[in-house]
Amino acid sequence: MIIGNNEAPKPEVLSLKAITVQCSLSKMELDAMAPSATDNCSESVTVKNNVIAFPITASTTATCTYTDGVGNKAIQKQEVIIDDNTALVLDNDLSAIRKQCSLSKVELDAMDAPTASDKCEGHTRGTYNFSAFPITSDTTIVWTHDNGEGNMSTQIQQVIIKDTIAPVLDNIDLSGITVESSLARSDETAPTATDNCNGQITADTDITFPITSTTTITWTYTDAAGNTSEQNQQVTITTAPLGVIDNVVETVIFPNPVGRYVEVQFSVVGTFQILSLIGKSLLEGDTNTSTDISSLQIGIYPVQLPDGRLLKFIKE
Numbered sequence: 001m002i003i004g005n006n007e008a009p010k011p012e013v014l015s016l017k018a019i020t021v022q023c024s025l026s027k028m029e030l031d032a033m034a035p036s037a038t039d040n041c042s043e044s045v046t047v048k049n050n051v052i053a054f055p056i057t058a059s060t061t062a063t064c065t066y067t068d069g070v071g072n073k074a075i076q077k078q079e080v081i082i083d084d085n086t087a088l089v090l091d092n093d094l095s096a097i098r099k100q101c102s103l104s105k106v107e108l109d110a111m112d113a114p115t116a117s118d119k120c121e122g123h124t125r126g127t128y129n130f131s132a133f134p135i136t137s138d139t140t141i142v143w144t145h146d147n148g149e150g151n152m153s154t155q156i157q158q159v160i161i162k163d164t165i166a167p168v169l170d171n172i173d174l175s176g177i178t179v180e181s182s183l184a185r186s187d188e189t190a191p192t193a194t195d196n197c198n199g200q201i202t203a204d205t206d207i208t209f210p211i212t213s214t215t216t217i218t219w220t221y222t223d224a225a226g227n228t229s230e231q232n233q234q235v236t237i238t239t240a241p242l243g244v245i246d247n248v249v250e251t252v253i254f255p256n257p258v259g260r261y262v263e264v265q266f267s268v269v270g271t272f273q274i275l276s277l278i279g280k281s282l283l284e285g286d287t288n289t290s291t292d293i294s295s296l297q298i299g300i301y302p303v304q305l306p307d308g309r310l311l312k313f314i315k316e
Contacts, residue, residue, distance in 0.1 A: 008074040009037035009045045009066040016064070018079035023120035024055040025080055035064055035076065042069035049078075056080055088116040088124065088145045088153040096158035097141075101197035102134040103159055108141075116145035116153050126155060135159050163225035167193035167201050174219075176234035179277040181300040181312070183235055185209035187276045193221040193229055203231065210299045211235050253303060257314040261290045270306030277302070 016035055019025065030049065037045045050063040059081045066074040094114055097103060113125045126143035143155040170192045177183060190203045203219035211217075214236050221229045252265040264272050266287035274283040274293065277300070285291030287306065296315050303311045 005039075005041040005068070005070050006072060007040045008072040009039045009068045011035060011037045011066060011074060011076050016076055016078040018081050020081040020083055022082075022084055022086060024057045024082065026056075027051075027054040030054075030056070030062070030080075035078070037066035037074060039068040039072070044069050051080075056082065058082055084118075084120045084147065084149045084151060086119045087151055088118045088147055090145070090153060090155055091115045091117055091123070094143075094155060094157040096160050098160045098162065099135075100161075100163050100165060102136045102161060104135075105133040108133075114143050114145075114155055114157070116155075118147040118151065120149070121147045135161065137161055163197045163223060163227060165196045166227040166229045167195040167198075167221040167223055169193050169221070169229060169231055170200075174231060174233040176236060178236040178238060180238050181277070182210040182212045182237065183277060184297055184299045186297065187278050187280070188217075191219055191231065191233070193231075195221075195223040195227075197225070198223045210297070211237065213237050253311055253313045257316045258293060259316060260292060260294045262293050262313060263288065263290050264303060264305070264311075266305060268306065272306060273304040275302045275304055 013035055019030070019033060021029075030051065034047050034049070036047065039045050046067050048065050048067075050065070051060070059079070062078045062080055064076045064078055066076070092114060097108075097111070099107075108128075108130075113127070115123045115125055118124055124145050124147055126145050128141050128143055130141050132139075138161055139159050141157045141159060143157060145153045145155065174191055177188065179187070188209075190205075192203065193201050195201050201221045201223060203221050205217050205219050207215070207217050217233045217235055219231045219233060221231075254263050254265060256262075262285075264285065264287045266272070268287070270287050271284055272287055273281050274285070274296070276282055279302075282296065282301070283291070283293060293315060298315055300312055300314050303313060305311065
């Protein structure tokens with residue numbers, strides 16, 4: 001009579017449930033969850049799996065082998081599922097990005113991107129899909145944090161564009177202006193300033209031209225955001241003629257004051273020049289002939305005679 005054990009161990013659970021973990025499964029963790037089996041003869045049944053590479057970081061199927069004391073074996077399959085399903089946690093609230101004029105892509109890329117924490121992958125850096133650069137007005141940027149496993153979180157960051165810097169004067173000290181009788185707007189060149197966002201800005205003033213008495217012009221520089229700078233310029237109006245011969249016996253300006261036409265009656269025929277108060281030639285005409293001066297603004301104008309002497313007339 002031959003007595004022998006040729007019956008394989010019987011697993012205590014007919015079908016092994018899948019092992020589901022978030023990030024990875026170590027050998028110690030897998031061994032702690034090892035299934036068991038019973039044998040008809042032997043109380044000692046060993047169980048081993050075929051997994052070699054630990055930790056397990058991707059879903060796989062483990063093969064469990066039960067062996068009794070005389071070498072009879074039974075096999076069971078068990079799924080190991082690695083499933084990272086925990087959303088990323090934002091590391092920080094985002095402060096607004098504040099810029100004076102604009103924000104370029106290069107500037108944004110140079111800033112530290114926000115981060116989020118992933119249970120399995122550690123820290124991840126956010127990315128954005130904004131494309132309308134440069135940013136010149138208030139807007140929001142959406143940052144996306146993605147762990148590559150399908151878990152994503154989003155984060156919003158404000159961009160605030162606000163110009164708070166006033167224009168800077170190009171010429172800190174404006175020279176005073178001294179003229180006889182009056183100063184027309186066309187005789188004065190407005191000063192300039194440079195703005196951080198708008199470049200060169202020409203000043204404006206609310207003073208009324210022509211200026212006929214000594215005063216101070218307040219020049220105002222205003223950029224597109226409404227920031228202003230101011231600058232003063234002294235204007236001195238003299239009553240004494242500056243090298244002007246008012247009365248020459250043989251020369252008459254008629255009429256004086258003048259409307260549209262003026263005639264310079266001179267002892268000889270020649271060409272005369274009508275000047276601005278700063279000496280710029282505005283018109284010319286022939287002596288003893290009516291000249292149309294309708295293009296001139298109201299004001300006082302010197303007349304340079306053919307012999308170089310000066311007279312003046314008033315345009316009404």
